[in-house]
Amino acid sequence: MQSLIGTGVALVTPFKKDFSVDVEALKAIVNFQIDNGIDYLVVLGTTAESATLSKAEKELVIKTVVEANKGRLPLVLGVGSNNTQEVVEELKSRDFSDFVAILSVSPYYNKPTQEGIYQHFKAVAQASPLPVILYNVPGRTASNMLPSTIIRLANDFKNVVAVKEAAGDLVQAMKLIQNKPKDFLVISGDDMITLPMVLAGGAGVISVIGEGFPKQFSEMVRLGLNRRVEDAYKIHYLLADAIDMIFEQGNPAGIKEIFKSLGLSENTVRLPLVNVDENLAKRLDDFTVKISKM
Template sequence: MSLRQQLKGTGVALITPFTDTLTVDFEALGRVIDSVIAGGVEYVVTLGTTGETPTLSKKEKLDIVQYTFDKVADRVPVVVGIGGNNTQELIEELKSFPLDKAVAVLSAAPYYSKPSQEGIFQHYKALAEASPKPILLYNVPGRTGRNMSAETTIRLAKEVKNIGGIKEASGDMMQCMQILKEVPEDFLVVSGDDGLAMSQIACGMDGVISVIGNTFPGQFSELVRLSLKNDFVAARAINNSLLTAYDLLFAENNPAGVKAFMTQQGSIGNHLRLPVTPVSDGLYQKIASYLKTI
């Protein structure tokens, strides 16, 4: 079964809850996993950047992956995030992480190094050759500092075995449409931008890997399902109701925004590891006021 068949719909990039002493709060993580599954999302992504992975130790990452598999208990597919800018180190992680129960590995394009398009291609080719699971490319130039061009994505999709799809978060609709036009039929293409997901599904994307799904899993996954059925009248109504939430979630930082929402909802504590800090008092009050209106 292709990733396009397994991962159609809404995936959630899970946050990592922390205690007030900044250890991983596994009890809260379990509540989040149960909540998003009960809300109807199609799959979860653990160790994405929304999970504050740059601040996690390797042991914490391993513990989170294993806990996620155990808690999910095969209710939905699990994707594991393994990304960075040290290709050889990532190859070692692909060999050492417990990936037997994962359906795919989501790997963000190298950050900070700003490699050429050829460098990006060779990086992903090396990961794909080492990975025991299909690789999902992740283009997020706002975080990495380098856009992975449509041409590079198409080349990887056509030339490199074991690359099964992409989370495309460039926000460039023309680039998205070019990718959708040229990639193989069974290549998964999902949005990485919650606010653009409905429009991108209209262009042919297969769904989204979402941040807002942590806090509004029912509404957002239903929006995605309606969009995939081409029922854009009903989908647009839900999307319009979430427009303010999209702005508030990403006004200062991700995951500071979504953690503020979830703190207000009572599911986690508002704790983040440096260099990320909680949202400002002003934004926190706007989030609280918004939640009272829905």
């Protein structure tokens, strides 16, 4: 899965002020990623506010991204739920011809055991017509998919090809990298520790900050993969404050504020999310202006 090495971004779903999906803004955001060096696009991940999208809206987002992309970049589709059977049914019924892989989150809310997580992804792997990227994000799921469980899945199912590791634990990520099968990819799901993970042997990132500053962030990852450590860290420290800021009051409220500053979309989010406050909005706007002038 060479197409998953480098910088992927978890696309937002831009909304108009009336909370409807802004198709033209989504097209503009897709082109912004492609024009600025992003390697692949992830559709309907957490950052897309997919939990608040209707089935029809999800189909509209998929259609819009596919049409805007025009086959230029590999596409990954988020297909996950805490209902295993629901995921299996979607995998068996959906047309995946425009996608190279699926991204599937560890079951949330139910708080399964490690064996439960394994059995869930066993069912996903057996049903999926595409390679599977596991997604470990304990801050959202309330359960941590341990390295031993991830490695067990990678060894048992050839189509389990990668993990988006977003526990925010560099030691856990390094254990994964140390013990993974040779061709299995460990992808950062945490922007702040992306560079250390890449330098430790990770394959890149599925990023949030990367879609706001795609040129700089994708270059940092490329420099890291090429072991140009000092140059890569210069970019890391340039963007570090922005990484903190975009998550300060929740994702994707922060990154949508950057898109508003860039003139790409409104900053509208759907309840239960709310916009960032005026103080954070100003700090994000000031940062965006500063980077844009560099």
